[in-house]
Amino acid sequence: MVFKNGSSNQVISPQQQYRMIHDIYVLLQDGDSRVLRKFDLTSSQYGLLMLLDLEKGQRLVDLSERLMLARSTITRIVDQLEKRDFVRRVPDPEDRRAQRVILTELGAERREEAHVAHEESLQRRLSMLSDDERRQLSGLLSKMRLALHADLSSIS
Amino acid sequence: MVFKNGSSNQVISPQQQYRMIHDIYVLLQDGDSRVLRKFDLTSSQYGLLMLLDLEKGQRLVDLSERLMLARSTITRIVDQLEKRDFVRRVPDPEDRRAQRVILTELGAERREEAHVAHEESLQRRLSMLSDDERRQLSGLLSKMRLALHADLSSIS
DNA sequence: CAGAAATTGTTGCGCTCGCAACAAATATAA
DNA sequence: TTATATTTGTTGCGAGCGCAACAATTTCTG
Numbered sequence: 480m481v482f483k484n485g486s487s488n489q490v491i492s493p494q495q496q497y498r499m500i501h502d503i504y505v506l507l508q509d510g511d512s513r514v515l516r517k518f519d520l521t522s523s524q525y526g527l528l529m530l531l532d533l534e535k536g537q538r539l540v541d542l543s544e545r546l547m548l549a550r551s552t553i554t555r556i557v558d559q560l561e562k563r564d565f566v567r568r569v570p571d572p573e574d575r576r577a578q579r580v581i582l583t584e585l586g587a588e589r590r591e592e593a594h595v596a597h598e599e600s601l602q603r604r605l606s607m608l609s610d611d612e613r614r615q616l617s618g619l620l621s622k623m624r625l626a627l628h629a630d631l632s633s634i635s
Numbered sequence: 636m637v638f639k640n641g642s643s644n645q646v647i648s649p650q651q652q653y654r655m656i657h658d659i660y661v662l663l664q665d666g667d668s669r670v671l672r673k674f675d676l677t678s679s680q681y682g683l684l685m686l687l688d689l690e691k692g693q694r695l696v697d698l699s700e701r702l703m704l705a706r707s708t709i710t711r712i713v714d715q716l717e718k719r720d721f722v723r724r725v726p727d728p729e730d731r732r733a734q735r736v737i738l739t740e741l742g743a744e745r746r747e748e749a750h751v752a753h754e755e756s757l758q759r760r761l762s763m764l765s766d767d768e769r770r771q772l773s774g775l776l777s778k779m780r781l782a783l784h785a786d787l788s789s790i791s
Numbered sequence: 792c793a794g795a796a797a798t799t800g801t802t803g804c805g806c807t808c809g810c811a812a813c814a815a816a817t818a819t820a821a
Numbered sequence: 822t823t824a825t826a827t828t829t830g831t832t833g834c835g836a837g838c839g840c841a842a843c844a845a846t847t848t849c850t851g
Contacts (some may be wrong), residue, residue, distance in 0.1 A: 481663035490679070490766055490769055490773070491769060491770075491773045492771055493754070493757035493758055493761045494754070494757065494771070495773075496761060496769065496772070496776075497757060497761075499658065499776040499780060500656065500659060500660055500663065500776065501657060501663075501779065502703065502780050503776060503780050503783060504657065504785055505703045506662040506780065506784060507653060507656060507657075507783065509787060510783070510786065510787060511764050515724075521806070521836090521837080523837080523838090538799080539800060539801095540798080540799060540800080540801095547658065547662075548659045548838075548839090549838065549839050549840075550799075550800065550801085550839095551800085551802075551838080551839070551840080552837075552838055552839070553800090554800060554801055554802085555801095555837085555838085556837095571799095573764055574846080574847075575797090575799095575845080575846060576797080576798065576799040576800070576845065576846045576847065577798090577799055577846090578799085578800070582749060598650070599648070601649035601650065601653060601815080602649055603786070604697040604782070604783060604786050605649045605652060605653075605779075606663050607778055607779060607781075608775065608778065608779065609815075610646055612775055612778075613646055613647060613652065614647075614830085615647055615771055615775060616772075616775045617646070617647045617651075617652065617655070619764065619768055619771060619772045619775070620652075620655040620656065621655065622658060622763055622764065622768075623659050623702075623761075623763060623764065624655060624659050624662065625715070625763075626657050626763035627659060627662035627663065627666070627760060630660060630666065630759070631662055631665060631666060677806090677807080679807080679808090694829080694830095695829075695830060695831095696828080696829060696830080704807095704808075704809090705808065705809050705810075706829075706830065706831085707808080707809070707810080707811095707830085707831070707832075708807075708808055708809070709830090710830060710831055710832085710848080711807085711808085711831095712807095727829095730816080730817075730828090730829080731815080731816055731817085731829095732815065732816045732817065732828065732829040732830070733816090733828090733829060734829085734830070789805095792851105793850100793851090794849105794850085794851090795848100795849080795850075795851095796847100796848080796850090797846105797847080797848070797849080798845100798846080798848085799844105799845085799846075799847090800843105800844095800845090800846105801839090801842105801843080801844090802830085802841105802842085802843080803840105803842090803843105804839105804840090804841090805838105805839095805840090806837105806838085806839085806840105807836105807839105808836085808837085808838100809834105809835095809836085809837105810831085810833105810834090810835090810836105810842070811832105811833090811834090812831105812832085812834105813830105813831080813832080813833105813834090814829105814830095814831090815828100815829085815830090816827100816828080816829080816830105817826100817827080817828070817829095818823100818825100818826080818827065818836070819825080819826070819827085820823100820824080820825075820826090821822100821823085821824080821825095821844105821845090
């Protein structure tokens with residue numbers, strides 16, 4: 480597959496813009512799973528672990544919102560991580576419906592190992608942009624995310 | 636979920652950059668499937684249809700590469716579309732292993748309907764960026780895509 | 792307060808997708 | 822040419838995910 484040179488900077492159609500984001504997402508995701516597979520973690524499992532702490536923990540519904548995954552999916556990811564003793568469910572003292580997910584010591588260790596490798600990989604794969612370009616990108620993406628989220632909320 | 640204001644333009648970490656792209660992809664994808672559901676099409680089915688024509692057609696392996704989906708997945712999407720008479724498999728005259736997928740008249744009609752709606756939706760959802768910002772974004776994303784693709788190729 | 796509505800987490804079910812293995816055909820090597 | 826390797830498309834299988842329905846709790850309303 481051959482991509483056009485990035486320096487042309489012509490106006491692109493929404494379709495092209497969309498395709499580009501799609502491709503980048505897939506490419507990032509692919510490299511990601513490669514790295515995390517060494518630690519027997521999926522991207523979602525890793526993403527969930529990264530939101531946890533050793534004390535207060537997080538409710539499943541909050542994890543669901545932050546990861547943009549269905550509540551049922553979170554239930555299953557927590558099941559998997561709990562089986563491996565990376566995570567524990569503890570009852571929420573303030574709400575008897577809720578559970579709080581906390582990291583175990585083992586989970587914290589494994590997460591740290593994966594985190595180092597993931598960080599290093601991302602650093603390498605995203606090094607094509609200068610600090611200045613990264614700043615630009617940051618601004619543009621934030622703007623998009625905000626607007627897309629608002630648009631979505633206005634519909635559902 | 637609350638996102639930070641996009642105008643701060645500070646340097647962001649690779650992790651944040653990654654999360655932003657992830658979120659935008661999910662948000663775009665979500666709006667997309669909403670629109671396409673009205674036409675009983677998934678994003679992948681739609682994406683595949685958009686690559687076809689009425690004459691020469693496309694080989695499945697080429698569709699696989701362009702959509703970045705596994706060959707087996709393409710087989711199944713073509714199966715689905717063929718059942719609905721949107722698409723036909725015809726033998727490749729130059730290679731007896733290959734099949735060429737072509738649009739039917741019906742498929743072309745349905746695709747056009749979906750295309751109009753999809754275009755309109757994308758236009759609306761991506762209208763938060765000015766032409767100038769779009770140009771910037773285009774350049775940055777192309778650069779990322781190129782580099783990520785190169786990185787991936789160097790590994791596998 | 793009582794009843795209705797909303798929220799939290801779980802389960803069943805179905806869909807999408809990738810991986811590995813395969814047969815048929817083609818391309819490459821000796 | 823013959824033998825080997827590669828490519829094309831398909832299938833079986835399993836993983837990941839969302840939706841709808843549910844019970845247990847909490848919150849809202851009258």
